[in-house]
Amino acid sequence: MSKPNIKRGAGIALAAILAASVSTVAVQAAQKPIVIGVTAEMATIPGKAIANGATLAVQQINAAGGINGRPIKLIIEDNHVSTTDAIRSFQRMTRQDHAVAILGAFTSEVALALEPWSARLHEPFLITGAASNKLAEYVHADYAQRKYIFHAYLPAAYLAQAVCDSTKDLLVPMHMTTAVVLSEDAAWTKPLDAGYDKCLPKVGVKVLDNIRFDPNTTDFTPIYQKIEAMHPAMIMAGWAHVGVQPTVQWAEQKVPVALVGINAQAGSSLFWKATNGATEGVLTGNTSAPGVAITPKTIPFTNAYSKEFGSEPAYSAYSTYDAMYALADAIKREKSTKPNAIVAGLEKTDMVGTQGRLEFQGKAAKFTHALRYGPGYITGVAIQWQNGVQKCVWPLKLANAKVVFPSFVTATK
Amino acid sequence: MQAFKTRNILILAAILAILVILPFGAGSYVLGVLTTAFYFAVFAMSWDLLFGYAGEVNFGPTFLIGLGAYGAGIGNALLGMPLPIAVLFGTAAAVIGGVALAIPALKLSGPYLGLITLVAVLLLQQAIVIFAGVSGGEIGLSVPSVLSISSKINYAYALIFMIISGAILLTIARSSLGMILQAAGQDRVAAAALGFDVTRHKILAFAVSAFFSGLAGALLVFYLGTASVNAVVDLAIGIRVIIAAVMGGRRTIIGGAIGAIFLIVAAELLRPLGQLSSFVVALMALGVIMFFPDGLLGMIAARRRS
Amino acid sequence: MLALQILIDGFAISTLYALGALGFTLIFGVSGVLNLAHGGLLVVSAMAAWYVGTALGANAWVSAGVGIGAGLAVTLVTYGAVVRPVQRSRAIPGAERELFVLTATLLWGVMLQELLDYWFSDTPVAVKPLLSGTVNFLGVRTPINEFLTAAIAWAVMGLLWLLVNRTDIGKRLRATAINPRALTLLGFDLERIYLVAWLIYGLLAGIAGVLIGSFLGSGSSYIAGLTGSAFTIVVLGGLGSVSGTLIAAYVVGYIETLTAYLISPALREVPALLLLIAVMYVRPQGLLGKR
Known part of the structure; x- marks a missing residue:
């Protein structure tokens, strides 16, 4: 290969980098809405249901006036069931889009790979479809560092x-x-x-x-x-x-x-x-x-969901929809979108969702920050x-x- | 010719200078994208040394990458090695794997070797799933150590690593080793008749390629904080490496880096397309391969010539 | 009882493997193309059959017909839009054409997978079986569809054999495989022969895709695995050798079934892969390969 190629190749790389930088600047404009991220396996039934559940909740919350008057801006990213894609998208939503919290992930492998990043970046992360016990045990093992992670579904x-x-x-x-x-x-x-x-x-x-x-x-x-x-x-x-x-x-x-x-x-x-x-x-x-009316919210939710998306919700749609409401309530309650405030707000969650009564377990529980299971809660x-x-x-x-x-x-x- | 060279070096230096000062201006997100791209660039450049120069159809770049990544991950998470030792451990595992792949390559070529390398990846994948107790299985292996959580520092590590690896690989490719590999790739018998020890050179090429693939895989694990099949072993990742190298321009080493950076940056820019973004990236790659078989580098060279 | 079960189950799987790999080996034999989008062709056929049969509610035979048509169509697109341009490109040096076909078909397979993901999600589906119900065969409860599948597969393979060995077209196909240049010199239109080969390949891929889809299910995530297993079987049997492919399909199918029954279903694929490596070392040209 002749030498001039080096230069031209480098020129392309440069152009690509410049293009990437320009696009960053362009996105950083609007700041008024509260940005919330969703990471989902879009080509799968439960992954799609995560995106749909989040979309429906945000539509309803925004229609009802948003969070303390601020609308939610939802960003949904496909993680392609890949830990690498998921981590990149998690970092992007945190650092570039300034998402105040991220929801989603039904694959335990993906959720487990994201957990350290939630802890490192102090980014509240609500896991809404994965079920490994390790998700909440991870929080329990080092609460101070990892309190940003919530398992908004049930451990296996x-x-x-x-x-x-x-x-x-x-x-x-x-x-x-x-x-x-x-x-x-x-x-x-x-x-x-x-x-x-x-x-x-x-x-x-x-x-x-x-x-x-x-x-x-x-x-x-x-x-x-x-x-x-x-x-x-x-x-x-x-x-x-x-x-x-x-x-x-x-x-x-x-x-x-x-x-x-x-x-x-x-x-x-x-x-x-x-x-x-x-x-x-x-x-x-x-x-x-x-x-089946598990709670008064269940049937209105399933009706709205099938009207909007043309199919009945999969399990992860319920958990994501509920998690979005819990998150909105937490921000409303604490009047802040700072990570620590969101964590404090979520820990005070006691609401009736579509799946039952939602409460996150405390620091001392084996499954820290997982939803409480049992009669009176979720069964x-x-x-x-x-x-x-x-x-x-x-x-x-x-x-x-x-x-x-x-x-x-x-x-x- | 001399003037040409000087100019090229100047331009290369200018681009590297821009990459070096980028952390002071760009957002951490852009840096994150480029960090991954730099590791990918090393994967593609290592693959190009084997394919472009030695003519070995290696469908299993992720066999070597995966060995490096999992070796490092297991060393750190299970054997309690400190990060630098774990990286060396993973790299050593990859080099051993590379030499093991070189043995069939001495006998086989073309699609047969391609299949062996493909099977090597499948077996590694099976082994990871079967020995889930050690490897974390499908779940992936979380490592306790990371290089840094600062995107600037991670970017710096990856950039320096890419530049050094690229320089070494390019030097090797343009040295007598590269020539002999190329000669042996085209006509093994003739090369041997000229008195070159083809066997030794081939094994060496595999070892060098494995060294850089494994090292990059190991470092990537400590950048991501996790090793998982779908990040470092899956055939899809190997396909991306091959596409990057061919798309950038094979037999150039630097083309691999350009292809890798192009693919990753393009995927980011196409993000608004959502699920279809991978389709469009594949379509673009197919277009380049069909219409500009010399890759991006060749494409610009052609335009220059006309 | 267990032995009989292994015999029946292994036979069903092996027959499907053989049918799936047949087109792949044929097109390599005739035109030297290793089509790494092979799995994509099978899955497109199966998804089309599933869509027409289940989502639109058509009759099982009609949907199978549509599936085969879709397989044929996507195969011809593969040839016309991907393989042929690469083969005819002047910019690609002859020695490297093989690699470019590999890379281009690999990318094409990725594109098919992404499109299927986009339209149908990656959740696997099952194509409506042509016949449902089970029969008691020598004490083993076996779905009727399994017998039908095997019968169709063998009929198709028999027809292919007749076509290749007993017709003029077959003669030309075989001649092309051996010495394409001589054929051109004799005044035959090579392009037309290739087109015929791709047409046959398309029908084979369509039939195999639909049958595999009704037996094992299908989905975009199957593409790589189907390509891989065809590739393995074809190389094991000897690239381009039809009888080698058949033998290899039964060897792999039975080894997998034996492993699954007697050792563990989790290890199903491992022994066949190890065998493949061993054969490659000892006999790189495969079981019945020429060179």
């Missing part, structure tokens, strides 16, 4: 507890007392599996085996054959990244074992079409069910797909249907 240990609680009320009375735990190999399922192993025996269910599979698995036949040979009454799922293939293959192969646990994608109304109806009879823990629901509709089957006082398994599920009889 609570999700497991919710599944055990519903199993006790629903399935144990149907004499379903054996289970094989089947989880995707990901950060959030480790504490989930540990939770299952601990709480299922307490409600009278024997765990026969614990199978973890690579989320890239496409053929589930060997796994289902192995499970069937153990004759359990139910498959206790821990799925979020996967959902369609194991569900479709379960139905196609008529695996005679009930499919229960957490099948996060089955919580979305889009799942029926994605699986061609194979999800019929699938039971899963979820935040809410269509038409979640169990839904079952019946004739193409998600029916609420638990908690019993909210249920609008009884559990019915497909005819090929014979292990329950």
Whole structure:
């Protein structure tokens, strides 16, 4: 290669840098609105729901006069389920857009990578979809440095507890007392599996085996054959990244074992079409069910959401919507957008959201800054797909249907 | 020719000078973008040494980058090594991996070698997932140490590192080693007949490329504060490295840096397009490759000539 | 019982692998193109079939037809807009054309993935099976669709064999693979032969995409994996060798199935990758490769 190329190449680099600097200057103008950032995995169902939940909350808050008269300006960035992209976007929103807080992330891996940056940059960060126990344990381990992080959803240990609680009320009375735990190999399922192993025996269910599979698995036949040979009454799922293939293959192969646990994608109304109806009879823990009033806010929210976006909200839409309101309340209460004020405000949160009553746990709790779980707070629901509709089957006082398994599920009889 | 050279050096110096004074003017966000771009630039330049000069189709730049990154991350997070030692540890792991890749490269070429390098990445990825207890698995590995939280200092580290790596790689590429590699890449038998020890030079080329890839990977981990498959191992990252090198202009070393900086800066500028930004970046890269196969460097050279 | 299960399941998977890799090896054999956007073609077909069948509610056979059409269309676009311009570019030195085809198709695959992400999100979907229900085959409960899939795949492969070995077109295709220049000298229009090869490739990709989509599901995130597995199988079998590809597909399919059943589903892909490396060392040209 001849020498002159060096110069010209450098010229391009220079132009690119100049262009980048110019664009920074241009964006730094408007300062009046309160800027809030969202980082989401836009190409996924839960990620899209995060963006939608935040958008809806901001529309409503702004329509009602904003926060102390200042409107919210929402910035939504796609992190492409990549920790690198997420960190870059987190830094950008903090430093360039001056976002006063950032919400989002349903992938635990991404959220965990962002946590140190929230602590380093003193940027309040509300995690609204990821479920690893480590998210809140991280805050607990060094509260002074990491108090800016809030886990505005439930740690997996609570999700497991919710599944055990519903199993006790629903399935144990149907004499379903054996289970094989089947989880995707990901950060959030480790504490989930540990939770299952601990709480299922307490409600009278024997765990026969614990199978973890690579989320890239496409053929589930060997796994289902192995499970069937153990004759359990139910498959206790821990799925979020996967959902369609194991569900479709379960139905196609008529695996005679009930499919229960957490099948996060089955919580979305889009799942029926994605699986061609194979999800019929699938039971899963979820935040809410269509038409079920967990709190007075739930139904107005789901109605507004389906009107705006044309589908029912996935779980992460509820948590993000609630987190946005909690954040707005915190800023309103403290009359400040300084990080420490926001943290103090969020710690005082005690509001009724769409998922239940929201309160962040204190410094002393094991899951510092995670939402409180249990009766009176958030418990979640169990839904079952019946004739193409998600029916609420638990908690019993909210249920609008009884559990019915497909005819090929014979292990329950 | 001499005048030409002097002018080039002056212009290169001027650009570097601008990069050096940039931290005093630009926002920390711009610096952050460029910091990542500088590490990527080293990835692309190391790849260009192997491909552009030695003609080795290496689809697995992230095998070497990943070894460096995870070696450093594990050294720091699990073995309690201080940051500089951990960086060296990761780099050493990458060099060993590079030599291991060189062995099949002595026998295979073209798509066959390409496949081996691809498989190396897949196996590394599988190993990380299978040994999740050590590597953090899909979750990624958070490291306790970071280079700095100041964007200016991070920028300075990355810039200095890129300049030094680029200078060394360029020197190597233009030395007799580079010539021999090029000769062996085109006709191995002829090069050997001329009395060159092709085997030794090839292994050396892999080791050098692995050294810089691994070092850059290790430093990137301590810039980001995390090592994860989708940041340093995933095939998609490797594809980006290859595209950067080819797009900037292969067989130039500096082209790799320009391509990498271009790709990352372009992605930032296209941010308003949201999800479609990656599509547009890929489209631009495809356009450059199809219409200006000599890359950005060649494109400007051609315009100059006409 | 377990052995039979492994036999059936392995057969189904291997047949799909073979069908998926066949077009890839054919186009390499005839025109020397390694199409790294291969997975993208399969996924586009599957997504089109899913969209028509499930989102628009069409009949399973109609949607499969639309899927195959989409596969054919995107394959021809790949050839016309990406591969052919690179092959004909004067600016690209001949020795490096192969690398440019690799890079260009790689980028094209990325673009397909991004577009699919944008339109359909990256959540995988399942294409409507052509037939639903299960049958009891020698005591193993097997979905009927699995048999149908295998039957179609074998019929398609049989037709391809007839086409290549028993027709004039096939003769020309084979001749092109061996010595394209001689064919030009004999007055054949090479361009037309290539176009025919890409047409066949498009049909194969469409059929394979739809069948794989109804058996294993499909989605933008599958693209890299599908390309990778086709690449692996084809290199293992010997680049450009159709029978080598078939053998390699069954070897890989059965090794994976055995590993998944007998060791652990999590390790499914590892032994095949190790085998591939071993074969590369001992026999770089692959199982049935010529050189």
